[in-house]
Amino acid sequence: MSTPASAHAVSLFDSRPFFEKALIYGLQHGLIDATKREAMAAEAPKGMVQIARYFGSEYLRPELEKARDRIVNLVSLHLQDASGGDLHRAAELLRDHTLLSRSKAGADLLKALIVMPQNTHFGMNERGAFSDRHIPQLARWSLASYAEVQAELAARQHAVQAVQAALYLAHAYGLDADTLQDLEPDAEAVIRTTLLLGLTRRKEMPDWASFEKLISALRQKQPPVESLSLPKNLPPALQPAVTAVLSSMRADWPKLLDVRLPARKLFDHTPAFMGRYFWIEDALSEVNQHDHNRSAAWNKLTQDHSDDATVLTLCLCLAAGQAAKTVLTEKAAAALVRKLRKHGFAPDLAADYLAAHAPEPHLADFVALWRDFVAESQATLLSDHDPKLNDALALLRRECNVS
Numbered sequence: 474m475s476t477p478a479s480a481h482a483v484s485l486f487d488s489r490p491f492f493e494k495a496l497i498y499g500l501q502h503g504l505i506d507a508t509k510r511e512a513m514a515a516e517a518p519k520g521m522v523q524i525a526r527y528f529g530s531e532y533l534r535p536e537l538e539k540a541r542d543r544i545v546n547l548v549s550l551h552l553q554d555a556s557g558g559d560l561h562r563a564a565e566l567l568r569d570h571t572l573l574s575r576s577k578a579g580a581d582l583l584k585a586l587i588v589m590p591q592n593t594h595f596g597m598n599e600r601g602a603f604s605d606r607h608i609p610q611l612a613r614w615s616l617a618s619y620a621e622v623q624a625e626l627a628a629r630q631h632a633v634q635a636v637q638a639a640l641y642l643a644h645a646y647g648l649d650a651d652t653l654q655d656l657e658p659d660a661e662a663v664i665r666t667t668l669l670l671g672l673t674r675r676k677e678m679p680d681w682a683s684f685e686k687l688i689s690a691l692r693q694k695q696p697p698v699e700s701l702s703l704p705k706n707l708p709p710a711l712q713p714a715v716t717a718v719l720s721s722m723r724a725d726w727p728k729l730l731d732v733r734l735p736a737r738k739l740f741d742h743t744p745a746f747m748g749r750y751f752w753i754e755d756a757l758s759e760v761n762q763h764d765h766n767r768s769a770a771w772n773k774l775t776q777d778h779s780d781d782a783t784v785l786t787l788c789l790c791l792a793a794g795q796a797a798k799t800v801l802t803e804k805a806a807a808a809l810v811r812k813l814r815k816h817g818f819a820p821d822l823a824a825d826y827l828a829a830h831a832p833e834p835h836l837a838d839f840v841a842l843w844r845d846f847v848a849e850s851q852a853t854l855l856s857d858h859d860p861k862l863n864d865a866l867a868l869l870r871r872e873c874n875v876s
Contacts, residue, residue, distance in 0.1 A: 491549040491563065491619065495556075499564030509568060516572040520544045524576075528612050543615045547579030548572065553619045554582060583614045586622065589629040590636050596657025598636070632660075634714040639663035641711055642704065646670065646678040662751040664718045665725075669750070671704055672696060684752035688736045691729065698726045725749070771832050775799055779835060781842055786873040788823035788843045797826070800874040803866070810865045813854055820847045846872060 487494065496513075499505035525531040525540035552575065556562035566575065584603040587610050591598065603611075614622065639660035640650055646667060653663065666678070669687060679687060701722055703715055728734060728746070740746050774797060775783050783799045790798050793812050801809065823843055831839050850872065854865050869875050 490545050491553045491558075492545050493549075495552050495560050495563035495567055498560040499567055502561070502564065504561070504564040504568050513567070513572045517541075517544065520573045520576055523573075528608070528615075539616075544572075544576050546616055547577075547583075548575045549579070550582055550619055550622060551575050551579035554622075580611070580615070583611055583622070586626055586629065587611060587614065589626075590632040591629060593632050593635040593639075593660035594657065595636070595639075595653045595660065598632075631714070634711065635660040635664070635718075638707075638711040638714040638718075639667075641708070642667040642715075643678065646676065648678050656753065658751040659748060661718050661721075662749055664715055665722055665749065666751040668701060668704070668715075668719065668722060671702075672700060678751075678753055680753045684740075684750070685736045688729065688740075692732050695730055698723050701726070771830055774830075782872065782874045784839050784842060785846050786875075788820075788827070788846075789869075789873060791823040791826050792818055792820045792847075794819065794822070800876060801869070802876060806866055806869050806873075806875045807862055810854060810862050810869070818847075818851060818855060820844075820851075 496505065496510075500510065521537055521540040521544055522531045524543050525533075525536040528540070528543070529536045531537065531540075552563040552566055555566060555578070584607070587607050588601070588603050640653070643649075643653060643663050648663075666684070669691070670679070672691065673687060675683070675687065677683075701719055703712060703719065707715060722729075725746075728739060731739075740750055771779075775787065776799065778799065786799050786801060787797050789809065790796065790801075793809050794816065795809065795812070798805075820843070824840060827836060827839050827843065850868055853859070853868050856864065859865055866875070
């Protein structure tokens, strides 16, 4: 009866630590002599005590036993990583170096891994070298298998490449690592925005107002998706990370250029796009832009006139339930007064309109002007003792724009 294939697989599996396999290989092939073996045997207890002390206490037997496992595993991690799994090369490393130096090399490998970014979010990654606060992580990883270390390294290398690419591209637009750390974007979001900027002549990373204009400009041009490309002179090491982001942007392209989707709704209120692109959150800039937009709309309505008569004429029309006007003919003024007397006076409508549309620097003055006018003029405008509107029209000629 033939032996099952699974049995062969089990028989070929060697669960010994890589350190042990390299040591035996070296002894069998004459790479490691008896003197070297005795030197390692003398070093091992010293290393175990040092490791036990570093992670806990050298006076407790369980700590010493765990330290034995750790020194074997640290040496194994280093040998397998440095040799690429080649036992001959690993045995040479044992021959040419002390045991404790190979243990330290394994620890250094893990320390470098631990301080690597775990993800691509700038605000969630620690910066700086390995320190005492990382010791608990080192304790855990010092007992991990080489396969586990390799898997974690691959995941973190992706994050490292994305972060490095974002830093490289953002630098051209005036942002450094400290600034990005403070702003806390995802590296991919930074890369996406810089790739969009590459389609324009802009030289600075945008705030929201500038980003919105960028999207508007792209929607007007409707460039083909093929216009998205890797930046010139991008270092080869960063190209895979940027290429991956570029592919995702091509999928975004139809929505990015869809003129039916307001930019704010797409980028700030659509779950799939929230945080996907980056702009500098500048509250003051947004307030200034908001004020500028309000002022522009107000100036268009008032034809750049903000004198008392213009403001009062506009407010009076609104309080009468009419469309906003800044100049009235004699006939229109008389019709307005008759409407007020028939349907009532609603001064709050005008006050609400001012609050929503008047430029912020002048808002308080305009509201005060209107309220004073209402207090002083309402009785005359609504008087039953002025059937021919003489007093009301005289008031409007004096306070408003009536021609």
